[in-house]
Amino acid sequence: MIDGVLSIHISDLQNCFIQGSIDVLGECACQPLHQWMGELAHHPVPMSLFLPRLREILSHACGEMGGAGAAVAIGREAFSWAVRNLGDNLEYDSVEFRMQPAQRRCSQGLESLCQMLESEGMGRVRVCESGNGWQVEFEDCPECRDGAAMNQGCRLVEGLIHGYMQWVDGGRFHPVHETRCREKSSGTCFFQIDKTAVE
Numbered sequence: 666m667i668d669g670v671l672s673i674h675i676s677d678l679q680n681c682f683i684q685g686s687i688d689v690l691g692e693c694a695c696q697p698l699h700q701w702m703g704e705l706a707h708h709p710v711p712m713s714l715f716l717p718r719l720r721e722i723l724s725h726a727c728g729e730m731g732g733a734g735a736a737v738a739i740g741r742e743a744f745s746w747a748v749r750n751l752g753d754n755l756e757y758d759s760v761e762f763r764m765q766p767a768q769r770r771c772s773q774g775l776e777s778l779c780q781m782l783e784s785e786g787m788g789r790v791r792v793c794e795s796g797n798g799w800q801v802e803f804e805d806c807p808e809c810r811d812g813a814a815m816n817q818g819c820r821l822v823e824g825l826i827h828g829y830m831q832w833v834d835g836g837r838f839h840p841v842h843e844t845r846c847r848e849k850s851s852g853t854c855f856f857q858i859d860k861t862a863v864e
């Protein structure tokens with residue numbers, strides 16, 4: 666049993682991260698990734714093992730710094746795959762969603778994204794709105810659970826949120842930063858999103 670769900674398939678969100686990795690690294694640089702996918706098909710793992718292992722593969726392929734940079738790019742691509750493959754969960758196609766004023770749409774879409782992440786095994790995810798931004802809180806962030814991502818932070822998650830902001834605001838760039846990673850004596854990571862796009 667994995668996170669309460671018995672499955673013989675790679676989860677939908679994990680598949681988005683794998684596809685995103687192939688997009689960023691290119692097919693020929695993905696030998697270890699393909700081998701790992703074969704293993705995953707027979708031995709599925711929860712997100713808390715999946716994301717740290719992906720970070721490890723990236724560090725091996727690109728070095729620690731390069732791997733962190735690749736992780737942000739992969740997170741962004743994974744979001745594009747999620748929009749295409751998990752669209753029903755996200756409900757971004759509904760007229761109600763699309764007709765909202767921009768600010769409300771950003772906010773509501775972020776809520777949907779967090780619900781989808783929870784249902785895909787990312788632990789408890791909450792959004793709070795503050796004056797000039799949003800804060801997203803991962804109560805038991807799976808990316809850094811084994812400490813592998815600690816030095817560089819949770820860049821796959823950061824990239825995913827970044828990808829969402831760029832998508833929801835017509836390609837404009839909103840700064841996203843992980844302000845606290847695995848805060849002392851808890852597994853909580855905080856991400857700050859600026860409402861104001863950088864032109």
Ligand SMILES: [Zn+2]
Nearest residue numbers: 819846847854
């Ligand atoms: Zn973190």
